[in-house]
Amino acid sequence: MQIFVNSKFDFVRWRFMAVGFSVLFMLGGLAMYFNHGINWGIDFAGGATVTLKFRDAVPMDRLRADLADASIQQYGKADERAVIIRLPKLKTEADYAGQTVAKLNKDLNPDSATKLDLNFQGRDGLTELLYSLDPDAKGTLPTSKDYYRNVAQNVINKRSEVGIFTAISQATSAPGVTTAVARILNEKCFLGAFNLLNQETVGPQVGAELQQKAIWAVVLSTLAMGAYLWLRFDLMFGASAIVCIVHDVLMSLAFLMMINGEFSLNIVAALLLIVGFSINDTVVMYDRVRENRRKLKTRMTLEEQLNLAMNQTLSRTILTSGSVVVVLVALILFGGKVIHEFAWILLIGVLAGTYSTVTIVPAVAIAWNNLTGRTHDLSGPATRSRVEARVETVPPPPQQRKRRVG
Amino acid sequence: MTRGLLWKVILILVVLVGFAAATIPTQDNPEPIRRGLDLKGGTHLVMRVNVGDAVRLETDQASEMLKAQAKKTNLPIPTTRRVNDTTFVATLPADTPATPYETIGKDFLPSFDTGRTPEGLMQFKMKTASQTAIERDTVAHTVETIDNRVNALGVTEPYIAPESGYRIVIQLPGVDDPARVKDIIKTTAQLQFRLVEGNPGSDAAAALASVPDNMKTEVDILPGTKEDALGRAAGIEFYAVRKTVPVTGTDLKNARVQKGQLGQPNVGFSLTPDGARKFGDLTGANVHRRLAIVLDNKVVSAPVINSQITDSGVIEGSFSAQQAADLSLVLRSGSLPASLTTLEERTVGPSLGRDSIRQGILASIIGFIALVLSVLLYYKGAGINAVLALLLNLVILLGMMAIFHATLTLPGIAGIILTLGMAIDSNVLVFERIREELRDGKTVRAAIENGFSRAFGTIIDTHMTTIISALFLFQFGTGPIKGFAVTLLIGLFASVFTAFFVSRVIFDVMYKAQDRPTEISI
Numbered sequence: 001m002q003i004f005v006n007s008k009f010d011f012v013r014w015r016f017m018a019v020g021f022s023v024l025f026m027l028g029g030l031a032m033y034f035n036h037g038i039n040w041g042i043d044f045a046g047g048a049t050v051t052l053k054f055r056d057a058v059p060m061d062r063l064r065a066d067l068a069d070a071s072i073q074q075y076g077k078a079d080e081r082a083v084i085i086r087l088p089k090l091k092t093e094a095d096y097a098g099q100t101v102a103k104l105n106k107d108l109n110p111d112s113a114t115k116l117d118l119n120f121q122g123r124d125g126l127t128e129l130l131y132s133l134d135p136d137a138k139g140t141l142p143t144s145k146d147y148y149r150n151v152a153q154n155v156i157n158k159r160s161e162v163g164i165f166t167a168i169s170q171a172t173s174a175p176g177v178t179t180a181v182a183r184i185l186n187e188k189c190f191l192g193a194f195n196l197l198n199q200e201t202v203g204p205q206v207g208a209e210l211q212q213k214a215i216w217a218v219v220l221s222t223l224a225m226g227a228y229l230w231l232r233f234d235l236m237f238g239a240s241a242i243v244c245i246v247h248d249v250l251m252s253l254a255f256l257m258m259i260n261g262e263f264s265l266n267i268v269a270a271l272l273l274i275v276g277f278s279i280n281d282t283v284v285m286y287d288r289v290r291e292n293r294r295k296l297k298t299r300m301t302l303e304e305q306l307n308l309a310m311n312q313t314l315s316r317t318i319l320t321s322g323s324v325v326v327v328l329v330a331l332i333l334f335g336g337k338v339i340h341e342f343a344w345i346l347l348i349g350v351l352a353g354t355y356s357t358v359t360i361v362p363a364v365a366i367a368w369n370n371l372t373g374r375t376h377d378l379s380g381p382a383t384r385s386r387v388e389a390r391v392e393t394v395p396p397p398p399q400q401r402k403r404r405v406g
Numbered sequence: 407m408t409r410g411l412l413w414k415v416i417l418i419l420v421v422l423v424g425f426a427a428a429t430i431p432t433q434d435n436p437e438p439i440r441r442g443l444d445l446k447g448g449t450h451l452v453m454r455v456n457v458g459d460a461v462r463l464e465t466d467q468a469s470e471m472l473k474a475q476a477k478k479t480n481l482p483i484p485t486t487r488r489v490n491d492t493t494f495v496a497t498l499p500a501d502t503p504a505t506p507y508e509t510i511g512k513d514f515l516p517s518f519d520t521g522r523t524p525e526g527l528m529q530f531k532m533k534t535a536s537q538t539a540i541e542r543d544t545v546a547h548t549v550e551t552i553d554n555r556v557n558a559l560g561v562t563e564p565y566i567a568p569e570s571g572y573r574i575v576i577q578l579p580g581v582d583d584p585a586r587v588k589d590i591i592k593t594t595a596q597l598q599f600r601l602v603e604g605n606p607g608s609d610a611a612a613a614l615a616s617v618p619d620n621m622k623t624e625v626d627i628l629p630g631t632k633e634d635a636l637g638r639a640a641g642i643e644f645y646a647v648r649k650t651v652p653v654t655g656t657d658l659k660n661a662r663v664q665k666g667q668l669g670q671p672n673v674g675f676s677l678t679p680d681g682a683r684k685f686g687d688l689t690g691a692n693v694h695r696r697l698a699i700v701l702d703n704k705v706v707s708a709p710v711i712n713s714q715i716t717d718s719g720v721i722e723g724s725f726s727a728q729q730a731a732d733l734s735l736v737l738r739s740g741s742l743p744a745s746l747t748t749l750e751e752r753t754v755g756p757s758l759g760r761d762s763i764r765q766g767i768l769a770s771i772i773g774f775i776a777l778v779l780s781v782l783l784y785y786k787g788a789g790i791n792a793v794l795a796l797l798l799n800l801v802i803l804l805g806m807m808a809i810f811h812a813t814l815t816l817p818g819i820a821g822i823i824l825t826l827g828m829a830i831d832s833n834v835l836v837f838e839r840i841r842e843e844l845r846d847g848k849t850v851r852a853a854i855e856n857g858f859s860r861a862f863g864t865i866i867d868t869h870m871t872t873i874i875s876a877l878f879l880f881q882f883g884t885g886p887i888k889g890f891a892v893t894l895l896i897g898l899f900a901s902v903f904t905a906f907f908v909s910r911v912i913f914d915v916m917y918k919a920q921d922r923p924t925e926i927s928i
Contacts (some may be wrong), residue, residue, distance in 0.1 A: 002841070051758070060640050077434060093454070095748045098585055120448035124559065126727050132663075132671055149560075156582060160757040188433075197758040199584060203749040206452060217882035228874060236650035269817055269879060269887045275826070276875025281867040284835065286865040297753055316831075316838045319784065321523025323777050324827035331820060336765030338444070344823075371628075 004315040010305045011310045011358045012366065018359030022247060023188045029254020038257075041264035042200060042238070044214070047208030048087040048096040051075055051198035051231035052104075055119060055163050055191060058083055059108070066107055067100065075197075075339060080163075082197060093203040101199060108126040108193040117192035118155070118185065119164055126152035129188060155185075156188045164195050216266040222246065222277050236376060237286050240278055240364035244356045248278040250350035252345050260343045270345040278353020279326075282318050283362050285309050293378060300378040306362045314358075370386050408886045414911045422798055425805025426885045438808040440563070441579075442815035442889050445517035447756035448579040449587060450684035452749045452782070455572045460544040461491045468515050468530060475510045484528070485705055495523055503790040504528055508927045518892040536749040539846045544743045545572055554739035559590065573749065584753040586732070592746050594702050595736040598653030599688065600647040602708050606630070613644040624649055630705025631724065645705045647698045652688045657681025661737035662710065666722060670732035673721040675737065682717040689884055690714035701733075773823050781830060785837055787927025791912045792833040795904040802900040805892065815889035825897025828872060832905030835868075837928055850926045854913050858906065865905060869898050 020202055036161040042049055058081055063072050067085060075082040087096050105120065112120075116129050138144035150282065152172075158165075165171055168191060172182035199363040202210075222245045230238030249271055256267065288309035300308075331343035369376045443450050469486040477482050484496040484507065507528060511520040517536030521529045545568050556564045556578065565577040581587050602614030603625050611626045617625055625646040630641040657677050664674040688744060688838055689697070689711050698708040706723045716777050725733065754762075762872050778796070782789040803822060807814060840857030848856065873895065880891035917926065 005845075014476055053757070093747045095588065095747055095751065097751060098588060098748075102585065118785070120583070122604075125583060125586065128731045130727040132665075132762075145861065156756070160760055195586070195755065195757070196753070197755045199751065199753045201748060203747075203750040206750045213882055217878050221878035224874050224878070228870060258842060264816060265554055265883075265887055269883065269890055272875050272879045272882065275878075277824070279871045280831065283867045284864050287867060290721065291860070304774050313838075318836050318840075319834050320831040322825070323780060323830045324824065326776045326780060327773035327823045330776060331769045331823065333769070334765060334772055335769035335820070336762055338762055339766070339769075339820055342820065346820075391451040 002315070004311075004318065007311045009311055009314070010282040010307060010309075011309050012362050015363040015366070017360050018361055022251065022356075022360065026254045029250070029257040032254075032257040032260070036260060039260055039262050041262040041267075042086070042202045043265045044207050044211045044263060046202050046204035048090065048100065048201040049198070049356055050085045050087075050097050050100050050196070050200075051082060052085070052101075052194040053080065053082040053197050053198060055081075055164050055166055056193070057081065057187045059193070062108065063104070066104060070100075081201070090204050092200075093205065095201055097199040097201040098192070099160055099321075100395070101196060104194070105192070105310055109190075111190045112192065116189045117155050117232045118168070118189045119159065119192040119195045122151065123152045126155060126189075130181060130184065133184055135184050138352055140149075151181060159195070163193050167191070179353075214265075217268065218271055219277065220248065221272055228406075229279075229286070232291065233286050236368045236372075237363055239368060240361050241282055241286075243364045244282050244361045245275050245279055246392070247356045247360050248274050248349050248352040249281045252349040255348045256345060259344070263342070263345070266339070267345055270342050270349065273346060274349030274353065278349055278356070281313075281321070281354055281357035284313050284316060285361070288313050296378065299376070302376045303362075303366060303376070305376075305378065306365065310358050310362070317354055317357065321350055324350050410910065411914050414907070415885065415915065418798070418908055418911060420639075422801055425809075428805040428808040429801075431609040439804060439814045440811060441759075441763070442578060442737055442813045443579055443752070443759075444754050445759050445766075445814065446579050447754050448577065449581045449584045450750075450752040451576040451578075451591070452569075452916065453572060453574050453576065453591070453746040454795050455548045456555045456745045456747060457544045457572050458491045460589050461532070461540055462488070463494060464536075464540055465494055465532060468518055468532075469496070471514055472496060472507070475911055479510070481506055481508070484919070489529075492537055494530050498527040498528065509639070541572065545574070547743045548746070549574055551740050551742050555590055555736060556587075558735050558739055559587065561587075566889070572887065574746075580756075581753075582756050583752070585730070588748070588751070590732055590736060592748075593732075593736045593742075594745055595655065595739075595741040597658070597737060597741065598651045598687070598700040598922040600651055600698050600700055601688075601692060602647045602658050602698045603648060606632075606643045606645050606708070608643055610825050612642050613646045616837055619644045621648075628703055629701060629707065630698070633660060641764040644699055645708055647700065647705070650924050653677075653681060655685060655737060655741050658737055661734040663727075663734050664720065666720075671725050671727050672723065672922065673725070673730055673734045673737065674718065675721065677716075681878075682787060683795055684717075686714055686716040689716075689770050721813040762816050764779070770819055770823050774826065777826060777830060781833075787916075788840075788913075790835050791909055792837070795833060795909045795911060796826055797828065798896070798908055799900045799904045801814070802903070803893070805895045806896045810892075810896070812892045812896065813889045815887075816895070817887060817890035818893040821893035822897060825894060825901060828898065829901040829904060830867045831868065831900055832861075833909060835864055836905065836909065839926055840926075844926070844928070850917060853926070854910075854917065858910055862906070865902070869902055871900055898900045 005341075040082060042279070058074075060072065060083075063083065063085070067087075069088050071086045073084050073086075075084040080279075087100060090096060109117055109120070111117070127145065127149045128229060131145050134140075134144065136147070138147050154174040154176045155171050158171060162170055166267065168186055168189070171177070171185055171189075177185070222242060225245060226238045226242035229241045252271060252274055256263065261267070276332055285306075289305050292305060292308060325347065328343050328347040331339060332347065365376070408518050410545045423735065431438055441890050465488055470487065472486065473483050482499040482502050482636045485496050486496045488494045498507065508520050511518060511530060515530060517533055518530040519533055521531065548555070549566055549568050552574065553564075554564050556566060556576070561578045561581060563579055565575070567575050569575055576591065578587060603621050604613060607613035607616060613627050614622065614625070626649055627644055627646055629644050630640055632641045657680065659676045659678045659919070661673055661675040663671055666672050693713060695710050695711055696708045699706045706721060709722065728870070778793050781792045781796075785792060800822070803825065806812070836857050839861045840853045843853035843856045844850070876894040876898065879894070880888055883891055
């Protein structure tokens, strides 16, 4: 199967329209920025989140009453009975997420003062309880502790499997739980209202530092990329590559603004990846321009050179971007909540990268060429002798080489 | 097949088998590719060591030393006041020459500079080098203590390391009870045995009122838990305890959980020989008085001394089994030289990690299959070549991660699948080039030859740009992002190898055998 064989699209002609579209898209993002600002995640703003899964229906009113200044939202599907609690921006360094969980524990699990919460406690708490009561009469040797640790681990594994215990019988059905242990689980333990899926606290200091680090990382990697392309090609290519990267990053950011997505560490990772990945199309296209400049003997403007190279590499561009897009769509559809936004931003970045290679990059290159007195046009016969010398040094076809049969 | 080609095939097979073997779990290494905290569940903590605590303590001790030496040499005892963490001033009684005190400063307080305040008081300021040394030691000691505690908890493969800015990064994979672990890490665990003056009171004023007048300036008022007749917690009460601390946690040799008469858990301890002597002196001289057991400035219990005790004792309190176990653990591992402040915490519960890994792997498999199908559809015979290269790429990537102990994180899974996209790109560049050469009328062999050599520069360039951004990602990242960057870097190197070497060898095997291949499926 082949697509775009000997295509002759006049990409260069569309460049103004494309610039217009990009500017409009970015303005849209900017408007959304003025509308609701950047939705900084806690990585950068500082703050705390707690994600809890509930045994029964989420006691939303209780939560709202307990945590007046927090925002509480459903996490995942309704039947998963999970919520994400976002605590407002922090002013001082403290363990806010932990304190919130402790508070909810006190309010929603009154039994926790006297009994062990099988939905909240970890393996070690249960181990200590079993070890101190010693239902299976294993004595006080260290091997006894190992025995009970193993039992406790099985119970906790069982909990991970089912998500949250809804009946003690689920816990007592874990492998290794003897009748005596089961009796202790029934008598000394209870099933708390929730278990902890995730808890994060980022103090204001760390948040501010991460913000700075993120900006530097994106800016420096963009400059490094421009410098590399300047070395490998020339100043015009380096400069238009930088414009192309900035364009791709801004398009992704504009999209993030439009969906009001949370600006998190993962998003910065996606942006850095876009910086490195979306430039590939441009590199491939420039490589082709350079190669053609060596080979071609005709008089050719920069516009024609760019069009030729873009058409020659079009099929590769579509195929590569296409395969990455396929993968990203799979991540978006099946990858789960945690990488959802990450995958979306990458997708937009990759699409923007492909599109900017055939629109924005030529626009910048042509403008640069016009400003510098069209130094990048090929003047034709004047370069002929040099090009011919190069053609003669092409290695002889392989079939003429000596062949050894092994 | 030529001999050169045969060797190349053997090399590829060796690489394949080698890396594949590295990823197979064994008895000693049940998890060759380590899962990050986001996939396994666990806690990532960044704590700041409040080194000021240790510096302040040193300054306080220095002012005590000044007074003690003055007393020893029969000089009038100055009053001292700490101005900030590193400086204290001494006020001398009127008409006392300062020279002998300056001599004491020189002889006994070598880490302090002696000077004068504008008001003419003696000022002792800690030397910057000494301060730096104390701060450095404090951080090192804190790391060591946390390390002891985490090991005692039995966390597998913890990561504990100091960072700039007096910070400590702590990663505890698999920990399913973050609150408890944080408590254990953060407990300063400064244990003190101090004599009680007067009687416990329901508030600070009542406790102080029961102290004889001449002792009022010699005591601290500390809160403690009130116990009912059965030893259960019942509210708070206050104790007046002497400021002097004859025996501390550093005198302990060991601590362990014991059972009391009613089967309630408590903590038994034994003392070092030196500590036993001090404890014997203290208890022998104060029989029938109360001795407060103070942990982090809270009175845990204040039993009456019935007889002289030397080498061991029991801390009773209303402990649960776990609290008793935790207390004995922190006492065994020693106290922290300074308090800790949590700057950052990320905890992933085990069930969320389970969900994430399932979804991540499902998405990757679907993405991979889609990738394979589209390549096969588009390039037919050569597509098989690309898919083989892709599979080898995956094996190398996973094998390298196992060998370098890289951590697989959720973004890392995305990194793997993106790397495979990059690897496909290299093949696409070569194949498109081969097709072009064929269209220009080249023979199959020449087309393959030119396809690879012409695409070489381009592929190096595209990989270089991505390597640059992966390096910045590594530099920027914390935890999961770093894992992602490492995965990406390894994948990029694997991709260059498979695109140029493996893919080429496969073509050679397919077409070199024929004398003059006239057809190529691409």
